[in-house]
Amino acid sequence: MNTRRKQGGITLLGFVIVAAVVGFFIYIAIKLFPMYSEYYGVKSALKGLAAEPGVGNYEPRRINDLFFRRLYVSYSKNVKQEHVKLTRIDGGWQMDVQYEVRTPLVANLDVVGKFHATQNLIRSGEGN
Template sequence: MKRTQRGMTLMSFIIVLAVVGFAAYIGMKLFSMYSEYYSVRQALKGLQAEPGIAKQDPAKIKNLFFRRLNISYSENVKPEHVTLQRRQDGPGWDMEVNYEVRKELVGNLDVVGKFHADEQLTNMGDGG
């Protein structure tokens, strides 16, 4: 009775290794984009918890927001990506952050991520 070997050939192993390596490379590019988005969300949540934020003027709110982002080394969010509007149903502000991140992938191929985050800044600072 003749036994046949089973398993991967060297060529198939190299192909699998290349596919896994390329997937890991894409994952590293995407991780930094989503890490920055997480920092934006955390900065917005931190602003919402700030006492008296609903009474602040827009320039002060943007300044506090970008100071929080500087701590996490966010570099893709610019002041023109941030909008503040007075809330229609009560005191405070509606803050939106819309931005796009483009990372070079391979040659002339890029990975593009469009991100949106918003928060209602309603903390009056008087315990409520």
């Protein structure tokens, strides 16, 4: 009796190729995670600032100080004073944070992330 067993599966070369592709995507995810983590820290700081009672009545200098204190707690290092813009609106302020993060990827290739967040700071403490 001649029984042949068919073997199924992946060859060593196929496994190496799949592992290289998966590894490359994991490497990119590791490089991008800090950028997006910082952006969510900025969004969180804006929401926390908007929840502050009477923040719409504060002076711009005090609002900036409170915002950057919240960013300091979340270890944000890419947002600078020149990236923050306060605009007077009915009932308070509108805070816009627009910044860019450049992270080296491979050799001379960089990943550039452009982030923009807006929050209304209303006198009653309710925000956008």
